Amino acid sequence: MSGGTGRRVVITGIGVTAPGGAGIKEFWQLLADGRTATRRISLFDPAPFRSQVAAEVDFDAEAAGLTPQEIRRMDRAAQLAVVTAREAVADSGLPFEQLDPTRTGVTIGSAVGATMGLDEEYCTVSDGGRLELVDHTYAVPHLYDYMTPSSFAAEVAWAVGAEGPASVVSTGCTSGLDSIGYATEVLREGAADVMIAGATDAPISPITVACFDAIKATTPRNDDPEHASRPFDASRNGFVLGEGSAVFVLETAESARRRGAHIYAEVAGYATRSNAFHMTGLRPDGKEMAEAIRVAMAQARVNADEIDYINAHGSGTKQNDRHETAAFKRSLGDAAYQIPVSSIKSMVGHSLGAVGSIELAASALAMEHHVVPPTANLHTPDPECDLDYTPLTAREQRIDTVLSVGSGFGGFQSAVVLARPDRSER
Structure with missing residues (x-):
């Protein structure tokens, strides 16, 4: 990627919804303490699967501030993104109501989109897999949004009032890095003044677990979920599936300093x-x-x-x-x-x-x-x-x-x- 106009881009707001605790304080405390948030899967019965462990988010959408209509409309991954974006916006201290909405953009990364919603809806419209010809009348009204990951960017944009560039980056497991890289370039080239950027995924569903089981990529260490994820250890035998979201407020270093904002880091x-x-x-x-x-x-x-x-x-x-x-x-x-x-x-x-x-x-x-x-x-x-x-x-x-x-x-x-x-x- 080019350097654009050379404008320096910094992080002034962070939101995190991750296993082990919602919010940046709880997230950081978990990491600093070296604690693990991996456990036996509770979102569905994992008994039929080779790998039965995951890192789940203890997420209550209503307690997190989402309305019944938002909860009904959005897949879990979209819910995580919206809640996390709101935390990032609040953390940044930016007066979004005073910004030019057409100069505020959104970039959200996701590898597998609305996996949980699609999995659940297929079970519903196929009557638990018994119908070869599914009955679409049993589906949720917003099923189309589950099939188009661009809805994630739209939901975040609506939540923060952004009317500038909006996109979803889906490059597999690098999506969360690439979304930040893309948003940084948008700011460098002057196409926006503020970018809400990050990523979300909620893949802990039977279809995802089955897919990774098939290629034996996930760990079968089901008897010890807390110690199942062992990067760089000689005894490791696969990764532990997780879920969550992290979203950042990005702006130019010049604007951040002008308003006296706290700067976490420059995306250099x-x-x-x-x-x-x-x-x-x-x-x-x-x-x-x-x-x-x-x-x-x-x-x-x-x-x-x-x-x-x-x-x-x-x-x-x-x-x-x-x-x-x-x-x-x-x-x-x-x-x-x-x-x-x-x-x-x-x-x-x-x-x-x-x-x-x-x-x-x-x-x-x-x-x-x-x-x-x-x-x-x-x-x-x-x-x-x-x-x-x-x-x-x-x-x-x-x-x-x-x-x-x-x-x-x-x-x-x-x-x-x-x-x-x-x-x-x-």
Whole structure:
């Protein structure tokens, strides 16, 4: 992506709805404590499935402020996005009622769209799968919205009063990073003044669990859900499915400083690449992820020895963990061995398209608190994953620059660099 007009883009508001607690305070406390939010699936009976664990959000839509009509209209993923966007807007302190709505945009990432709603509605219209010719009259009135993920951006735009550019980014498990990268470019090129950007996914449904069961990507460690997600550990045997949402308020550094806003971080660099190799497979050398990292760092104008923390994709599959380790070494050289790395998926699971934004929220909060969140459940490191993966316990240290990466089915590899805006003045 180009640098546009060169306008610097910063984060001034964060909202998070994730496993283990709603809101940025609860979310950060979970990570800082190294606690896990993985458990046996409760949203449906998981007994027929190979993997029966997930990281669920304890979400009460009514208590979160949604009206009965909103709850009826929106799939769970859309509900999470709207509630989270409202938190981000409130956190930013921006007087949205005074903004030009045509200069306020929305970009929402999602890998699987309204999976839960579609799953539930198919069961209803097919009478539990018994009807080959389904009866559409039993479907909810807003079923069309479930089939078009663009409805997520529309719902968030309506919730915040945004009438500018609105889109959904769906690039698999890098959607949450790519939505931020796209929104940043919109601001850099001057097409908007404020962007509400992030991602949402609520994929914990029978169809999703069955799909990952079929390729044996998720863990069968059902007897110990709390310790089932084990990125970079020699005993890992698959990822733990999750759900959630993270949304940011992005604006130019100039406007944020002019109004005296609290700035969490600058989105200093972003790049994405495709491996053009395999739908689910990864090259062991990590070449494409390394290239995304290199370009993002070049755009941010930071060197490898200036990266203070790496928020890894860290899904907890052998293929990913080894690929990612190779990518860090390839792109960062000897500095890779000196930089603390961690995977928060060990605590909040893998929420597919949403997780990139959730991990960026963790990265920004790590900078805010100068704490590296740990990789939970990492007791026996894989010998091929020989970097500093911050096992078990959070670590206090100064953090001015963070690299966050993602890897997704389809061959997507993305990287974002967050930096303290005043780093060049220090």
